[in-house]
Each structure stands twice: as structure tokens, then as C-alpha cells.
Amino acid sequence: MGRGVAVAVVAAIALVSCTGEREAAERDGFRAGSVDLGDPYVPGSGNGGYDVDHYRLAVRYDPADDRLTGRAEVTATATQGLSRFNLDLAGLEVSSVTVDGARARHRQDGGELVVTPARGLGNGSRFTVEVAYAGVPGAVADGVLGNGGFQHTDDGAIALGQPHSAATWYPVNDHPSDKATYDIEVTVPDGLAALSNGVPGERTSADGWTTWRWAERSPMASYLTTLVIGNYRVENGSHAGKPLVTAVPAGLPATGAEAASLARTGEIADFLATRFGPYPFEAYGGVVVADARIGYALETQSRPVYGPGFFRTGEPNYGVVAHELAHQWFGNSVALARWGDIWLNEGFASYAEWLWEEHDGGRSAQRNFDLQYAATDWSRPTLDPGPGQMFGNAVYKRGALTVHALRRTVGDDAFFEILRAWTTERRDGTATTDDLVTLAERVSGRSLGPFFAAWLTGTTPPTLP
Structure with missing residues (x-):
């Protein structure tokens, strides 16, 4: 048999074998998790078939050579029978993966880590993935908010960014709809700080290195994780x-x-x-x-x-x-189910600036509303503004106008009851604009669909309430 024929035969056998394995897995109720959650604002981000419960991250970073080594333990629950699943990871090389302690096959495809466990994972089963990885992490040029991801600095590094950053320094289901709790352990050369999220833990030093520990026990969207390393x-x-x-x-x-x-x-x-x-x-x-x-x-x-x-x-x-503190309620505790609703984060946080300014002896919220109403370009929608306008004035300023207009429409008592009900009932979860409309109608006893349509997507100045 000629070499070319032999290669073709081997390839055909492999294809038949893979096809057979896939068909058998599907017959047994197992199938691959989706490689994209389908959010058009962040194509390719997020993965389906499971929900992450907890990340335990241990990373070591040396600014001298910009090299990061890490071990991630990801605990998740399967939402379908899984034959394989993906995690988002960009620019770092994976050396090994285990699922529930057993070696798993893995491959990297661009920004995706594809994991095939030794056996299928049943729907509803809880499983733990351990990933060892290393490399020189890099930045992400989103071109909207600005550069994000893991960025080397003169004295250390900063891992930060929205909507992308997390996948540049650990394997993750990188979409805010899949929140999880975190333990983060960061080892850096002595003398440098390593700041992250949540409650600080014990700090230890050995052999010229210091390990900083942080724990976030409330569910957190992945883009809200950070590392700040340097002389602080x-x-x-x-x-x-x-x-x-x-x-x-x-x-x-x-x-x-x-x-x-x-x-x-x-x-x-x-x-x-x-x-x-x-x-x-x-x-x-x-x-x-x-x-x-x-x-x-x-x-x-x-x-x-x-x-x-x-x-x-x-x-x-x-x-x-x-x-930024207002975001702890609006955007963090109550997170986005989809990026097209980002005004739920930015509109309320911008309105909080007006509330604080009034409280601190500056302009009233009403005065800020009047000035912004006159200056607004009403051709740009607040709801679903498009990926290129995620951080535009329509989201922030027109979003704040919508919040104050709601206050004027329903009155102070109902308005602040709506806010407190939102942050209480949706705490640690995710939400959409439709969820807010439903809640506001329930609390106020009024039909508010036309109101929200005018203030969020209308193309002419809405009638003042």
C-alpha cells in the first residue's frame, strides 16, 4: 500500500471512529456544549452546556519576564448531558486538564479551550475541571471602551477590561450571564502588591515571593475580576x-x-x-x-x-x-443577562452621580436632568445601542434621563420602592430590561411600556412627565 493511500485510510478510520463516538454519545444523551452563547455584542464569548459555580485560581506572575503560570479549578454543573465543553482562554498554553481527577483530552482552537472528559457528564451533575497553563498574557484591543485584558506595566501588570479581560489570564465561561464565586491566589516578587476582588486573606512569603489571597463569596461576572500588581x-x-x-x-x-x-x-x-x-x-x-x-x-x-x-x-x-460604587448594585449584584441591556448598568450608575452631587451640595438631580435633556441626541437608542455604542452617551446620559423620568412619572415613593425591590429580588442574579419594566409596572400599578419605549428607543425628545 502506498504511503498516501495509507494516510488516507488512517484518516478515514479516524473519521469513522470519531463519528461513531459522537453518534454513540448523542444516543446516550450526551452532546457537545455550545461554543458561543450567541450574544451578538460579544461573538465567540461564553459557552453552553454548563453553569460555573466557583473558580479557584492560583497564578504566579514575574514582571521581569512577563510570564504567568496558573492553575485553575473550575467547579460547574452540567445543564445537559455533556460529551465535551469549552472554556474561553486567550494567548496562554495549556499543559494538562483533568475532569473530576481523571485526565481529559484537550485542544486549543484560537481563544477556545476544548475539553473532552474521559466519560460523559450527566445533565445536572456537578463536576470539577483543573487546568494547568502558562505563558505571556496579552491585552485585548476591543476598540470601544479601550484596551483591556492583561497588560504589562512598568512595575507589574493590570488585568482589567469590559466586556473582555478574564480570558487573558484564566480559563473561564466569559459572559456575565454565568456568574460564580471566586478564590484568587496571586504570587508575585516580594515588595509588590497583588490586588484583586473581595475579602483579603492570609498573606505569606517564601523564597523571595509573596502570595496574596482574595475571596469573593458573592457571585461575580467574569469581566468584573481584576488583578492589579505593582508598587502600591x-x-x-x-x-x-x-x-x-x-x-x-x-x-x-x-x-x-x-x-x-x-x-x-x-x-x-x-x-x-x-x-x-x-x-x-x-x-x-x-x-x-x-x-x-x-x-x-x-x-x-x-x-x-x-x-x-x-x-x-x-x-x-x-x-x-x-x-463605580453604584455599579455594585446595578451591574454587579444585579448583572446583565445580555450586553444589549447595558443601560441597566450605566444609566443607573450615571443617575447615582446626580444623586450624590445633590447630596454633596452641588446641582440637583432635576437640574442635571434639565441640562442633559436639552443636550441629548435622541437619534441614538439607549436600549440595544449596537456593539460600537456600548459605552456611548445614549447608554450613560440618556439612560440617566430615563431613570429620572421614571421617578417623575411614578413619584418618589414608588420610584425608590422599585429600586430597592430590583436590588433585593434580583440580588446575585441577572436581569433584562423586560424584567425591569415588569417590576416597575407591578410596584407602580401603571402600564409603563410606552414610557420605556419613548425614553429608551424613541427618536424624538419624549414628552416631559
Whole structure:
């Protein structure tokens, strides 16, 4: 038999074998999980067939060579009979995968880690995946909010970004509809800080390396995870009986605008709690970074990260702190089921800026509403704005107009009852705009479909309530 014929025969046998295995698995009730959750705003992100319950991450990062090594333990529940499933992972090489302790076949296909367990996973079964991986992590150029992902800095690294960042440093089901709890362990050279989400744990040192530990026990969307590594002045305090951890670059003055802004974190969170209901997490905090590539602030859960541009005037910026803290309720505790509803995050957080400004002696919420109403381009929709406008004014400012218009329409008592019901009933979950409309109608006793249509998607200025 010629070599070409032999290769063809082997390939045909392999194809028949794979086809047979697939058909047998499907007959037995097992099939591959989907490789994309179908969200048009983030094509290719997220995976189907399972829900993640918990991530246990242990990573080691050396800024000297920009190399990260990691081990991820992902505990999940199958939502169908699974013959194989995917995790999102970009730019890092996987050396081994096990499922429930048994070696699993794996391959990497672009930003997908494809895992085939030794045996099928039954619908409803709980399973644990362990992944060992390493490499030089990279950034993600989304072109909307700005660069995200894992970015090397002069003194360390920053892992941050929306809607993408998590898959650049650990294997993940990378969509906010699949929230999970986290244990995060970060080992860095002595002298560097390694900040992340949630409650700080024991810090240990050995052989020139320090391990920082963090635990987030409330479900968290993957894009809300962060790592900030470098030379930072870390303040460990407490507020309302919970840890309050803040950090600013070590080179900034202890009395500068950055530290002064973070110093009011607890006070601002307490004010927002009077409007939105109890603060939803077990820790508070904030981190200011110095890298100018971070041109945004992000509501990373329990510990927002603020880019340097918000403090360039040298004056404290309490508005951005109020915005990111408001996200702890709107966007974090109550997360998006789909990215097209992002105004649920940004509209309410922008409105929180108006509420805080009024409380802090500045312009009233009504005055801000009047000014923004006159300046708004009504041709751009707030709901489902399109991937290129996820972070546009229509989402933020027109979203805030919608929130205040709802307040004027239903009255203060019903309005704040709606907000507190939303953050209570949807706590630790996900939601859509339709869910908000349903709740607002139930609480107010009014039909609000036409109202939301006019304020969220209408193309002409809505009639003022």
C-alpha cells in the first residue's frame, strides 16, 4: 500500500471512529456544549452546556519576564448531558486538564479551550475541571471602551477590561450571564502588591515571593475580576464591619486627589445604600492606577479600578467614585443577562452621580436632568445601542434621563420602592430590561411600556412627565 493511500485510510478510520463516538454519545444523551452563547455584542464569548459555580485560581506572575503560570479549578454543573465543553482562554498554553481527577483530552482552537472528559457528564451533575497553563498574557484591543485584558506595566501588570479581560489570564465561561464565586491566589516578587476582588486573606512569603489571597463569596461576572500588581501604597481598613482595602501608586502623595477620593468610599456607599438598599458585598475598596492606557474606570466587584485621567486636575473626583460604587448594585449584584441591556448598568450608575452631587451640595438631580435633556441626541437608542455604542452617551446620559423620568412619572415613593425591590429580588442574579419594566409596572400599578419605549428607543425628545 502506498504511503498516501495509507494516510488516507488512517484518516478515514479516524473519521469513522470519531463519528461513531459522537453518534454513540448523542444516543446516550450526551452532546457537545455550545461554543458561543450567541450574544451578538460579544461573538465567540461564553459557552453552553454548563453553569460555573466557583473558580479557584492560583497564578504566579514575574514582571521581569512577563510570564504567568496558573492553575485553575473550575467547579460547574452540567445543564445537559455533556460529551465535551469549552472554556474561553486567550494567548496562554495549556499543559494538562483533568475532569473530576481523571485526565481529559484537550485542544486549543484560537481563544477556545476544548475539553473532552474521559466519560460523559450527566445533565445536572456537578463536576470539577483543573487546568494547568502558562505563558505571556496579552491585552485585548476591543476598540470601544479601550484596551483591556492583561497588560504589562512598568512595575507589574493590570488585568482589567469590559466586556473582555478574564480570558487573558484564566480559563473561564466569559459572559456575565454565568456568574460564580471566586478564590484568587496571586504570587508575585516580594515588595509588590497583588490586588484583586473581595475579602483579603492570609498573606505569606517564601523564597523571595509573596502570595496574596482574595475571596469573593458573592457571585461575580467574569469581566468584573481584576488583578492589579505593582508598587502600591495599600490601606487596609474597615467600614460597617467589613474590610475596606484601597490602594494608590506608591509614587503619588498620600494626601493627593486620588487618595482623597478613595477616602470617601465608605461614606458614598452608605449614602447610596439609603437609596438602593443594603450594600450587596462583603468588602469595600478601590484602586487607582497610574498607567495612562487605562482611560476609564471599571466597577470591578467590591474594589473598583480608576484610571489616572479622572484625577488629572489635581482635585478629588467623588462623582466617579459614586458611579463605580453604584455599579455594585446595578451591574454587579444585579448583572446583565445580555450586553444589549447595558443601560441597566450605566444609566443607573450615571443617575447615582446626580444623586450624590445633590447630596454633596452641588446641582440637583432635576437640574442635571434639565441640562442633559436639552443636550441629548435622541437619534441614538439607549436600549440595544449596537456593539460600537456600548459605552456611548445614549447608554450613560440618556439612560440617566430615563431613570429620572421614571421617578417623575411614578413619584418618589414608588420610584425608590422599585429600586430597592430590583436590588433585593434580583440580588446575585441577572436581569433584562423586560424584567425591569415588569417590576416597575407591578410596584407602580401603571402600564409603563410606552414610557420605556419613548425614553429608551424613541427618536424624538419624549414628552416631559
